[in-house]
Amino acid sequence: MAGHSKWANIQHRKGRQxxxxxxxxxxxxxxxxxxxxxxxxxxxxxxxxxxxIDKAKAANMPADNIKRNVDKATGNLDGVTYEEIRYEGxxxxxxxIIVDTMTDNRVxxxxxxxxxxSKHGGNLGTEGSxxxxxxxxxxxxxxxxxxxxxxxxxxxxxxAEDVVSGxxxxxxxxxxxxxxxxxxxxxxxxxxxxxxxxVTMRAENTIALGGEDAQRMQKLLDVLEDLDDxxxxxxxxxxxx
Numbered sequence: 001m002a003g004h005s006k007w008a009n010i011q012h013r014k015g016r017q018x019x020x021x022x023x024x025x026x027x028x029x030x031x032x033x034x035x036x037x038x039x040x041x042x043x044x045x046x047x048x049x050x051x052x053i054d055k056a057k058a059a060n061m062p063a064d065n066i067k068r069n070v071d072k073a074t075g076n077l078d079g080v081t082y083e084e085i086r087y088e089g090x091x092x093x094x095x096x097i098i099v100d101t102m103t104d105n106r107v108x109x110x111x112x113x114x115x116x117x118s119k120h121g122g123n124l125g126t127e128g129s130x131x132x133x134x135x136x137x138x139x140x141x142x143x144x145x146x147x148x149x150x151x152x153x154x155x156x157x158x159x160a161e162d163v164v165s166g167x168x169x170x171x172x173x174x175x176x177x178x179x180x181x182x183x184x185x186x187x188x189x190x191x192x193x194x195x196x197x198x199v200t201m202r203a204e205n206t207i208a209l210g211g212e213d214a215q216r217m218q219k220l221l222d223v224l225e226d227l228d229d230x231x232x233x234x235x236x237x238x239x240x241x
Contacts, residue, residue: 027231028056029069030102034082036073047181051199087113088131089124092217095207095237096130097122103229112227120220133236134201137161138180140187140194144169151192158186174202203236210240 031052039046043053049070056066085106087099097117103109117124142151144166151171152163159179164172175183177199184197209217217237224233
């Protein structure tokens, strides 16, 4: 993502996520259930569950809700079984889009995702059609004004793969997914808290969209993110809105 607008894009995304806060608990609940089902109910032995619980706490989900969802996933309570399905496609201007879903009905989900793409100017692609344009990694982004030297020293010592400074003054730390927690914890212990801290699919290259194209792309992303079965939407568009 080009440095001049990276921070603006991040703030724009965070603002839209805040507007959709009502959906956050539902998505976190699904993540907890799938993480616990696949890796066990002990967060100390299950990094994915630990990250999901961290998200739940950050979203002010009550501890009883968290425990109930872990119990549901590990067989202590009856519950719905979710499966994870990834869809890949193209948005406005050929921008690459990855849609991660959790669903109890894959027929319904693929129909809704396909409809969203086709109605709003995109195309649903085949498996592997755009995933090669993204890297699965840990990502921490710090606000402009953060000490680059301090971030770099601590992050690299803790096992980060790279530290990238943006033209806008933001600082991006990249890690292997398995090293994400160690790097984040080391930075937070030094008083450095990232604005964005997540294991994500990071676009290797971006496509700049402005004007009407940017608005149409944002509409497509909003529609996809609003689908009940969608957990995450990743894309390589840099939107000038």
